[in-house]
Amino acid sequence: MTNQAKFYAHTCYSNSNWISLLLNALLACPYLKIKSIYYILQDFISAQHMLYSIVTTIYFWNFRNEGTLFYLPILLPWFQFFITLLLFTKNHKLSPVFQLGAIPLFFCYLGMYLVCILLWWRQFMFVEFGFNLLIWCYGFYYFLHMISLTIRFTDGRFLILSLLGWKSGCKVAWITDIHIAKEVLLASSNKGSFIEEKIAxxxxxxxxxxxxxxxxxxxxxxxxxxxxxxxxxxxxxxxHIIRHILSSQDANIEIDAKKVVQVTLACFVKWIFNRDWDSKWDFVCEASWEWRKEIAIKGKADPVLKCKTIDWLIDLINQSDYYQIFGEQWSTPECYSVIMQPFILSPMINFSDIAVSSSRHPDLSIQELIHYYHPFPILERYTEKDIVVCNDGVNCVLVNANTQVFIPLDTIGQQQQYNHKLWTPFGIGPRKCQGTQYAIPLLTELITHYKNNPRFVPEKNHKYSGRNNDHLSIRESIYQLIIFGKILIRG
Structure with a gap:
C-alpha cells in the first residue's frame, strides 16, 4: 500500500511537471504565438497541482510514520501551487475558479465536510474517487473554457478563420501592419462573408x-x-444636454455599468426627440444587454425584449417631426435601423465598454482608450482585386485578389503607440464609423465628469463584453463552441 501511494503521488506530480516543461518549450519557440494559451494552461496546471496535492496528502497521511522524507512528495506540489498562485495574483491572472460566489462556496464547504467525515471513518477509497472526479470535472470545464478563449483571442481565432476561408475557397490574410491595413480599408468597402455576416x-x-x-x-x-x-x-x-444631465444627477448615486447605459440613452433620446428620461424606458437599457450578449457570442438574446424596444422607437418616431422623412416606411428595418443602431444600441454598448477601460486607465484620452482597447477587436474586408502601391516607381502587390483580410485592432493597439494621425479609433475609408462626431463630445464629457470619482465603478454590473472586460461562464463557453462549430460545419 505504501509503494502504491508513492507511485501514485509521483505519477500525479511528474505528469504536471512534464506538461509545464512542454509549455515552457513551446513558449520559447518564436514561431508559435501561444502566449495567452500558455497563461491559461499554466493557471489550469497550478490548480491541478493543488488538487493532486490534496489527493497525495490523503494517501500519505495514513503512512505518516514512515519517516521525514515521506513528506517531500507532498510539500513539493503544494509549494509549486502557492508560488504559481502568488505569481498569477500579482499579474492579475488569478483564475475565476477561485472567485467563488455564494452557491459554489456552499457546495465547497459541503464537500469539505464530507471529506472530513470520510477521513474520520478512514474511507480513503471514497475520498480518492471524489477528488479524482473533481479533477476530471474541473479539467473538462477548463478545457471548454480554454478552447472558447483561444478561438476568440490572439492565438486560435486565426486558425478558425483560416479553416473557414479554406472551406469557402478564399485566401485569408491576417494584417497587423498599420500602413497595409490602411490601404486595405481605403480600397475596399466589402466586408466579405465571415464574422459580420455569420455572427454579427x-x-x-x-x-x-x-x-x-x-x-x-x-x-x-x-x-x-x-x-x-x-x-x-x-x-x-x-x-449641452450631456452636461445638464450629468450636473443634475445625485452626487451620492453609484455610477455602475447600468447607470452609464441609462445616461447614454437619456442623452440621445433628449437630443434626437427632445424627450426627458422616463423610468418606464428602463427595459430599453435591459434590451441593450440582450443585444450585446448575442453580439459578443455569450448567449441568445430575448426576442420579445428586442421587439418591444423596436416598437418603443417606432412610437417615438411617429410622434416626432421625423415621421415625414420616410413616413410609413419607418416601421421597416431599413428605416428604423437608421436610428436604432447608430444612436441607441451602439452608444449604449460601446460607451459602457469604453467606460470600463477609462476607469482602469484614467490618464488616457478618449482616442487613446479606443486605440488600445477597441470595442471592435477585428475589422474585416474582402479584396476583389489586387491592392497595389507604387514604391520608387515599382508596383508592389500588398494584398492579392480574392483575399479575406482580417485586421486585429487589439493586436495593433498592443504593438503601435498612439498618435493623433492614426486612423485606428474610428477607422478609415468608405466604411469608417459614421458616429465619430457624436461619440467624441459625449464620451469626453462623460469620462471627464466622472474622472477620479470614487463612485464611478463601470466594471460593476458590466457583462457580455465582446472583449475581455468580464469572465466567461461555462454556459457561455459552451454556447460559443456550439456557434463556432455550426459556422465551420455549415460554412
Missing part, C-alpha cells in the same frame, strides 16, 4: 447594423442614414 448580422436582427451589413443593403442603409442625419439638431446641443 444574425445577432443584430431584426435591426440592420450599418457596421455589419454588406453590399446593396449597406449602400441603401447608408443613404438613408445620410438623409436622416441632415435633420438632426447641432452637435453642440448634444454637448
Amino acid at each position: 448580422c444574425p445577432a443584430w436582427s431584426p435591426v440592420l447594423s450599418l457596421e455589419s451589413v454588406n453590399g446593396d443593403s449597406w449602400r441603401d442603409l447608408k443613404s438613408k442614414f445620410l438623409i436622416f442625419q441632415k435633420y438632426l439638431p447641432p452637435v453642440e446641443q448634444l454637448t
